[in-house]
Amino acid sequence: MNFEITFTPEQQEFQIRVRDWLKRNMPKGIEHPADPANLTRGGYEKQRELGHRLALEGWLYPTYPKEFGGGGLSPNEALIIEMELEKYDQILPPYYDSGGKLAAASIMVWGTQEQKSIFLPQILKGEVRTWQLLTEPEAGSDLANIQTTAIKNGNKYTVNGQKIYVGSSHGAEWSWMLANTDPGGKRHGNLSWFIVPMDLPGITWAPMDLIFAGNENGALSGFKNTVYFADVQIPTENLIGGENNGWQVADTHLEIEHGLMQGSLLGDHNLRRTLNACRKLKKRGNPLIADPSIQEILAELYIDSEVTRLFHIRIHWLRSSGQKISYQGPQAYLQMKRQALRAAKHTQDILGPYALVMDDKLSPEDGFIEVQQRGSIVAQHPGGTVEIQKLIMSRKLGLGKPSMKYGSKH
């Protein structure tokens, strides 16, 4: 056994090349605000710019095939790029994008050759940023209950409905969505999967007022939106995987999603920040970190963080060695969600009101601690609630025969 990710001489050279490249190509003044709500338009544009530049090297979506705009690189090389971006507090992709993260996987499997050659390069080269449109007011955990309709009408689909918990601040060029193409049809057999240009007439959106603007998969997504469709006309060419086959198409990328959080291999920022705060804040003359009762809590935080790291090391190994990821995906996701919630409470136990304050002078770690307090609650739901993770795990472990289908997203 070997638990260390080490690099071949070629990969070490690659790492130096990436490092040098980033020195030259990192846009000046790129942002990393504690609260994603504060991501400015200018900051977002700098992230897109970085994305474009990375894509030219094949580094934006490094593990996708070159022919479709990816880099054709190994998981380890992708990890190297992420490690180097990390030094600038940036991740891969440097902005919220569900296109390369999820949609591309489904298009690869279900798209026609023509669809692949049209859609994939634009996504994988960072020319478009793509939102995902899944959750609706009546379709959260029960995604099969989608009410948005897409009724065929010649060579178009007429779309009406509403999607919530969508996307990010500062808009998007595309979306992908599930819509009901056969109202009255069989559950799971009446949905279809579309790529949607967001500038089509009849599409409007407005930001939602949530306690925390998103920080999805580590990217600053910013505000989530409600998106409305009023007689929107989507060309049939944008239907992927055939009519009423949307459930299967979505299943492809929802499965994939759970193996993608290798950010956890790069260190636990929350833990680091809490430790920093404990070194700086004092009680009765001593830094908090010297207090044995606080050390006990820090031990819990550290152990929880190690479990997350080890779960992700295993997933990285499974991916790298081409093995199938089964229950380990939702398990790692569940662990991360629960770790976030436990960390919030432990951090408040240690820092008291300092954990809750957003103030230039008083906030430890530039406000990242306060943001984690809110963010940890919100983190329980995207990509499927804790309950949904448990449901998938149960299925993968072969427990009973759950009649519920999974796939909640927002």
Add this chain to the structure above:
Amino acid sequence: MNFEITFTPEQQEFQIRVRDWLKRNMPKGIEHPADPANLTRGGYEKQRELGHRLALEGWLYPTYPKEFGGGGLSPNEALIIEMELEKYDQILPPYYDSGGKLAAASIMVWGTQEQKSIFLPQILKGEVRTWQLLTEPEAGSDLANIQTTAIKNGNKYTVNGQKIYVGSSHGAEWSWMLANTDPGGKRHGNLSWFIVPMDLPGITWAPMDLIFAGNENGALSGFKNTVYFADVQIPTENLIGGENNGWQVADTHLEIEHGLMQGSLLGDHNLRRTLNACRKLKKRGNPLIADPSIQEILAELYIDSEVTRLFHIRIHWLRSSGQKISYQGPQAYLQMKRQALRAAKHTQDILGPYALVMDDKLSPEDGFIEVQQRGSIVAQHPGGTVEIQKLIMSRKLGLGKPSMKYGSKH
């Protein structure tokens, strides 16, 4: 509000009378072994003797009506009797008996006048001790799945089958049981409730080998048994509540069961014993109780114990003031089960291997600590598993519409 159970002058006089009476009537050498497995035949007979004597005063089952052999007393007077028995480490009734605890309640509601006058006095005066025969290998949580059959045959029922987790050491005169009187009949509508003399031909039993012999509702039950029925003939007069009405009859006492554990008002013996052990055992020269990190665990134990006490105070108040007990019954039961499990772990965290050892010299508190370690695991299941308590609570709280029925017993 008033959280204190205080007694009227008349009740205080009653208390003195009980105290004096017990001084004179407590059988010499009555036992209270740490491990119920060690209850001897002689010890059991002394408990029965005490029961007979109490019954003559109406104190064995004090709150039942006098006309059927009870004492016609108030919950407070019953509590007084229990408080005084407590000083001798005895409880009410002083031996395991499901007759007065549960069966009598159903007979009161469902029995004919004749059945009441025949069965109730023998139970309530302690002339018989009664086991309960509910659980079967295929009917645990799912009690409706009972396979033991009772087929009508003139003025008898012919009974065949097997019951598990039954009763106590040292036998019983009677049992009550649920049996299937209509195989192939409707679920919940094919069971009947019988009083069974245990000396009928064809009834045999053998003790089960469990990690802990029972300590049910505070009484030393001793070994649980498997009971076998081979063509046992039960007279129709022993059918209570009519054929195929057994589910309703059992429901009556299963509901009642959950309000009966007022032993919790008399103090937490486990906590007391753990505190004692912490005063006596030392680490690096100091008693464990002086160690701040052990005090933290003791705080958890104390708080858990207080919650149990407060839940039972409320139930006592609801009972005393004639109000309906709803979710509070299973809630208190759930709390006690979970408290036992948490206490076991906390106690081991404090006492280490001392918590696990059964040795004349080394065991703290005469072995009661070690017995609690094993007993806490077993305590999760009788009277319905934790899952079943949650199921009843959910129903009482009106959550969804559970299709499952409850009532597991062993």
Add this chain to the structure above:
Amino acid sequence: MVANTSSMDLSLTETQEMLRSTIRSLVSQEFPTQTLLDMDSKKNPFTTASWNKLTSSGWTSLLIPEIYGGEGGSLTDSAILFQELGRGPVPGPHFSSSVLGTLILLEIGSEDQKAQLLPELAAGKEIIGLAHTESEYDHEIVGMAASETHDCYILNGTKLFVQDVLGTTQLIITALLQPNKLGLFLVNSSTYGLEIQELDGWSTGVSNVHLNHVKIPKSSLLGTETSNGWVELFAAVERALPVLCAYQIGSCEAVFDMTVKYANKRHQFGVPIGKFQRVQDHIISQINYLDAATLSTYEALWKLDEGKETAKSSVHLAKALTSEAHYQICNASHEVHAGLGIMREYGLTLHTKLSRTLYHYFGDPKYHKTQLIRSLNL
């Protein structure tokens, strides 16, 4: 069964039931979710209008003895009222003035000071708060020293994370007179050199109070020559805490109610989600926490009202249980509500934020567990 003959009784008196239902309708009428959201989103979460809605029912005088123009109610009475305010949760300096401030004055105030101020508090004309904690956020530590001149005291420094002082007319500010003697100064909130700075973040009603060479007349020092300051302050806090717990319990109740309602209304997979065991377990955990907090809090109140010796440990038990209950009940509600719960407009997050804020106010669960063990003298 024979009727109950014990004096034990967990029910409310008729008067208390009436108080409860009066305040309950008042809160639900005057403080609907949208009003509460508006108060929360504004920089100043408290308005005189909101104060007046409540004072008109005479509740500000509840804990004040009749000789000072109050109603001479019990702590239990006050708790019943605050439990209803917690259902909103209604924000503002209600607890800080009518409970904590009032009890501090009753403990330490000289006869003159009480006669002067308590009738004003009873009438709702003065509203007071307590500025006590400093940078270490430990209510057992004060570093600020009062420097004495011939005619006044001078205070310099900052009180941090002060709860519910916006809207107050007067502040009780603590500063050391001697190493072991604490001065409690009654200071007009608009005194020159005193600045209240509201704090942003994931908390409710928290401010810093900056004191820049604030001059305080000697007559504003509360108490008499024999006052110790610490002793009286902690005696008042001990009496006030279970009323704060009742306020948290009201919030817990509201959260529990909205969770059960949603679980039965929201359908997924064709059934109300309350049918799923995982959802049920969240709700069962809520009611268990809620009942433990409620019973322990009202037992502590009863012991304080009756002057029982064991009241102290009951207060620590109640605050430890209630802070934890409030935190976990809100978390469980978020699990059940999923996406809906994090939308501000729904109202749940008002409670969640409050649960975090009050979690450590006058001691977090860990602190109270330590104190509990000490007070039990095991």
Add this chain to the structure above:
Amino acid sequence: MVANTSSMDLSLTETQEMLRSTIRSLVSQEFPTQTLLDMDSKKNPFTTASWNKLTSSGWTSLLIPEIYGGEGGSLTDSAILFQELGRGPVPGPHFSSSVLGTLILLEIGSEDQKAQLLPELAAGKEIIGLAHTESEYDHEIVGMAASETHDCYILNGTKLFVQDVLGTTQLIITALLQPNKLGLFLVNSSTYGLEIQELDGWSTGVSNVHLNHVKIPKSSLLGTETSNGWVELFAAVERALPVLCAYQIGSCEAVFDMTVKYANKRHQFGVPIGKFQRVQDHIISQINYLDAATLSTYEALWKLDEGKETAKSSVHLAKALTSEAHYQICNASHEVHAGLGIMREYGLTLHTKLSRTLYHYFGDPKYHKTQLIRSLNL
């Protein structure tokens, strides 16, 4: 995707896979539940017969260097073997002799002592145990002092809660030579004055060792003049602990397997109980504990085998996680099995009892968390 090019690899080598499958079939053939129950219910849970079944596979020599007649295997190899023994769980002095005792000898033994004893251990002819803890049950404290005469040492007193010494031929007994210097004495188990007293209760393989004026020749003191005793003992314990964890993990795996099997086989309300969310949640909690324990344990083993500096903290992490996992996985299994689980004949309680016994062996989770934080130098 391109093939993996990193050297990171969580799979076993072919040899290790073979070792695993050999021992797995050996354990399942030679130690069926009834055999294990018989061993557990007897006063002596260990027989030479059981020892011989295993020694014939050569496993006693795994950790012993080739120059002493061993196989020179890694700690990881040893862990793979013990994980399979844990699936039984196979009781006896296997860990105490072939891991702990062997590693102690390797750390502290003089060249002569090693040359004399290790080949005997490798051949399975000698079986050793460690008698170390005393009345305070803290492996950092020894009160017993070795009194020195001209030709021998004399030991008096009792070693309490000694693990797995039944069946040993020799004991390593610790006693103070000087206040800060620990003597490790190799004593024949049948020496005059040495009495092993098995302890009853809810634990596996625990005894007291009474020493009544036991005379020990000077040559039986392990080590050389420069040995400190404590240092070498703790170095050996650090290396031995993750192998103990692997034994616990094997037990966890067996419990997990029987739980899943039962959940899918047992029908109630017309469906396998594995369909109920509450049952599923118990099993999910098991696999989460199991995987955390397994990954942390094998990472610690890898670090020890590779001589990594951070091995120490990984060992503490592994033991803290594994003790907790073992305890909770057994509890969860009891929840799923309900009444069946508490019947001795079913076999689950062999694991439950073991989980309690090993929970605090060489430190409970609390101890290892404290050591973990120390070793991290935060």
